Amino acid sequence: MNANTLTLRCGRARVHLLSDGTSYWDGGGTFGLVPRVRWMKLLPPDDLNRVPQELRCVLIEADGKRILVDCGVGDKPNDLIATQYDVRRPHGTLMDDLARHGLRPQDIDIVILTHLHGDHSGWATVLSAGAAHAGSEALHPLPTFINARYYVQRQEYEDATHPNERTRNTYFAENFVPLMHHGVLTLLDGEAQITPSVRVVPTPGHTAGHQSVIVEPTSNGAESAPVFLIGDMAPFMIHFERLPWVTAYDVLPMVTIETKRRWQRWALEQGAVLVSCHDTRQPVGRLVRNDKGLFSVVPLEAGGTAE
Template identity: 50%
Template sequence: MPILQDLEYHIISDGISWTDGGGAFGLVPRVIWAKQLPPDDQNRIPLALTSLLIRSEGKTILVDTGYGRKLDDRAKQIAGLVRSEGDLLEGLARLDVLPEDIDIVINTHLHADHCGGNTIEQNGRLAPTFPNAQYYIQRLEWADAIAPNERTQATYLPENYAPLQESGHLKLINGNTQITRHVRTAVTRGHTRAHQVVIIEAGGKTLLFMADLATLHYQFQRLAWVTAYDVEPLETIESKRYWQQWVLAHDAVIIFQHDTQIPTGKLVPNGNRFKVEPVSIS
């Protein structure tokens, strides 16, 4: 139960997704990336599905919602979904947090592994999983999600977000947004056109919830390492260039949402490059 000043936060798992390594590393040859993160016999690597629970100024905030509970067996198999310790809702329950207790959900973007848990099936219909929450989504991200193109339509699934508008739970935000005194979002273009990270600043400490600005710590160490899923890879490189300097200037602890090797770490100089060193925040 880490506490910074009057703020409390918890990292919660929605499981592991065994995902094609080529997708995660893009143009980086397998012979190079496999030395860092050896794949299984199907060329898959494990990606953590991490959400962040924050309590700040009387608000209970959830950052991203994982895959959720709507996937059928085939979809779970395609996602390589393994939940040996339960899903997000079970993780919240272990903290005595009910879905009704969540005041704000922040979606870093609307890919299925980040927003699938936004909605849940109830009485044959889709409803917000967190009935008392406002869901904070970038307006441009919403626009791209409701009108996907041939490249993005497989990753934007309307059942994960369309019901939020119908039920009045949707809150569209424009650019960098202050959520509470200690919690804010910042747009980091590249993975999607309006992907956003979440920043916590309290008690003289700074945390950066990376989301898919860098899926793994390797991609934050090396600017050119970009996933195959990024819709604007050159923008990703420039975003990472900026945020490398930002985390150094703020001595920030980084939460790598998908990283099973270094889930939390700090960026440090390493010759003419950078490396991420693991840091515990428990």
């Protein structure tokens, strides 16, 4: 399955998986307290103990809008994540993937950011010689999607603009502060309906203000299951299957576990199509529970909702 071309249907909505490339992170960060001898069987690390993480973004076409969920790492030369995590882009960047769908940055109507970590907010802004600084050689970050309204949880923006010793290197202000200065950022307080078929739900734990995105069919008689963009609540499907598997980056790991418990139940009841943000091998799947009560994420059935 080529994740770069996968499209899911949900009622009249279309959900296209995009990518800003693959990055390489220390496996100890990705799997936290889980011993290497257990996770290495599932995801063999390279000789620097790194595992590949897809930088997945999603384009939703719904309700006459083009909605981008998450913005990869971007291309700012002084961004730690964009430069130090060995980003490889054999198929180009998120911008190239949008172009493959015939879209330019100005064609995007809405940008939803699950959270503001550098691997999710990179392309939210681009460096440009802005008119406000005419005469200056310096480049300044400006919103990339000039016609879009951006949405993030207020809690996330607060935390990202007041980082502490632990979170400082995960946030890069140039990716999001310009959105506020240019008046294009809406701060949300909890669950919000973005369009008739797209809503965001708070899924705290990875960060306190993390949100996930649900696409639901609106048309009468549509039988499609919802599509659930889980974000870093569970960066790999294995994190969604197993409650104690929580990354070392999560600032509220016990909250992550309760969030996952709640949304596992919902995903099972709804038969939701899950979309992972970092899983290189299992970009989409559906949660099932076996007779021993164990959860697993299985591929979508042939002839299911994937196009």
